Amino acid sequence: MPWFVERSEEIAPTRIRELMEQAVSEAKSRICPHPKRVLLLPPDITRMHSGAGRMTEILYEILHKECDVHVIPTLGQHEPHTPEQNRAMFGAIPNERIHAHHWIETVVPVGTVEADFVREATGGAADWAIPIELNSMLMKEPWDLIINVGHVVPHEVLGFANHNKNYFIGLAGKSTICASHIAAACCGIENNLGTLTTPLRACYNKAEQDYLGGLPDFYIQIVMARSADDRLVHTGIYVGDDLETYTLAARQSREQNIKVFEEPIPKVVCVMQEDEFVSTWVANKAIYRTRMVMADGGELVIIAPGLKRFGEQEEVDRLIRKYGYVGTARVMDLYRKNADLQDLAHAAAHLIHGSSEGRFKITYAPGHLSREEIEGVNFGYADLSETLRRYPPDRMKEGWNTSPGGEEVYFIPTPSAGLWSTRKKLYERPTGYEC
CATH class of the missing domain: 3.40.50.11440 (LarA, N-terminal domain)
Structure with missing residues (x-):
């Protein structure tokens, strides 16, 4: 005790x-x-x-x-x-x-x-x-x-x-x-x-x-x-x-x-704080913590003003740029065939975790990465200034909000501090897991 x-x-x-x-x-x-x-x-x-x-x-x-x-x-x-x-x-x-x-x-x-x-x-x-x-x-x-x-x-x-x-x-x-x-x-x-x-x-x-x-x-x-x-x-x-x-x-x-929901959410907007999250290696927590509540065909928008790289080290950054967030089946196929992914197996795991498996769209609004860089790893790109005007974090509270343009979104200001899931996904666990 x-x-x-x-x-x-x-x-x-x-x-x-x-x-x-x-x-x-x-x-x-x-x-x-x-x-x-x-x-x-x-x-x-x-x-x-x-x-x-x-x-x-x-x-x-x-x-x-x-x-x-x-x-x-x-x-x-x-x-x-x-x-x-x-x-x-x-x-x-x-x-x-x-x-x-x-x-x-x-x-x-x-x-x-x-x-x-x-x-x-x-x-x-x-x-x-x-x-x-x-x-x-x-x-x-x-x-x-x-x-x-x-x-x-x-x-x-x-x-x-x-x-x-x-x-x-x-x-x-x-x-x-x-x-x-x-x-x-x-x-x-x-x-x-x-x-x-x-x-x-x-x-x-x-x-x-x-x-x-x-x-x-x-x-x-x-x-x-x-x-x-x-x-x-x-x-x-x-x-x-x-x-x-x-x-x-x-x-x-x-x-x-x-937070447990009865139904999945079609549109989620997250903010990853500028002084904490400078790589997708850590900013992808927005994906991890919301993926169990995202609706099929929905969109996750990640506002990341501090984002300037993908990996925490140069060699991992290079692997993420090379292979991208392309889903479990593709990453595991690449892992079995490529020595660089085998040498940095945690990077292969990260690529799996950061993919939506094609189930929903992930859109980043980064502070320091270009459209070409973001789209090159299989994410969608949004302009940061435009996204901040569309979804002003200082005018929204956690939960359901209506954006200035009249769009209904679910806003999460600190996704790394929690988990959002449907009841079905949270409680249907494999046998043997202590839930």
Whole structure:
């Protein structure tokens, strides 16, 4: 069970500081009474709206006077933060205390989730082992206390972020990320979304049990929801060192972050914030989180003023431009035939996740990519200025809106913070999935 839980309609900022102090106090009594070296593992800037960066800053404020405190944003294969991004995300934490994870250069081998376990967990959809490579600073340096801070929200690979996602994606190496993501894609994104224990989550739980049992770590799990006045506020803080800490937070997220509809929606408009979403690798969360509610033949419009590339790394960007978002069958055919996709299997998984399978139209209104670039990866293109006039985000609230032109659309200002689905798609799950 969690060490403690705070749940309310809105957790005030002053109360969050008290909860961080309580978390540190509990850790001292349960893990290490006088920690000297502390590692903080928050999400990266693509979760800036979660407030996890401010919580990390508070933890640093509490601990740094008596401890040697370091921070590793759990980047996975995302681009390292600039100093400016570190300040935006983590406030007054000194930049030299924040260390960049690199999925190839800063990892060491830890173990393997064997193929037999993967095969059983995925029902045969994946039949390969998942090598476990993790950040070398995490695994090789001595730590008295490790604090994972994460936003629990519906997720396309693990059903719900967070918990040990911080390790096995956020601080993982290339072989782990690639083998994991293609396995999850083979299980089907719409089977994963909103599921408490996906096949890949079961594999990560196994890896944590087998290889990370000796870490002096615990989790701070954040749940957020929309308030009555349409603000994204903190509604749950779960603190503990076990799987139940995640599970209870995910159940609350399932209650608060999934909107269920009886009928599919023909037109959805989303906004991906300029300071968080600069690649389709992360901006495609607008597709992931709405695809289960989209009507056949409908249109998803994504307003992305910060969009300037497709992949987070140059080589992944190149693959997305080369192959495009062309649907599961075509991507898997390309994957079997092309060594570059096999080498970067997580990119193949991403191409699957980002396709509508031809079922609905995806239209991007990007800030920095041309029509030719957008259409070249199989998306529709819309001019950003014209789209902002047609669907002004500052004049719409989440839910049904009538645009200035008289069109009825469903508007989602922060799609990465939830999941939208029809009742049929959410509750018709494959046997064996813990929903």
